[in-house]
Amino acid sequence: MKSKIHLAEKVENKDRRFGSQLEYFPVMVAYSGGETSPALFTKSQIEKAIARAERNPEDIPGESFWEKLFLG
Numbered sequence: 001m002k003s004k005i006h007l008a009e010k011v012e013n014k015d016r017r018f019g020s021q022l023e024y025f026p027v028m029v030a031y032s033g034g035e036t037s038p039a040l041f042t043k044s045q046i047e048k049a050i051a052r053a054e055r056n057p058e059d060i061p062g063e064s065f066w067e068k069l070f071l072g
Helices: 043-055 065-071
Strands: 023-030 036-041
Touching (some): 036 043
C-alpha cells in the first residue's frame, strides 16, 4: 500500500465558519487516469477510518513482492 496521510502536515481553516474545524489534514487524491484532486480530512474522519480498518483487517491490502523486497 503506497497511500499515506502525514499527520504532521496540517493546514489552518482560514475562512472558518461557526462550528467548523480549526484545522485539516491535506492530501492529494490520485485517480487511475492520472488526474489528481486535493482533499481535506478532519482528525475525526481519520480516526473513524483507522477504527474501520481495525475492525476489518481482512480488507487491508498486503505488501506486494516488490514492496517487501525493497521496503521490507
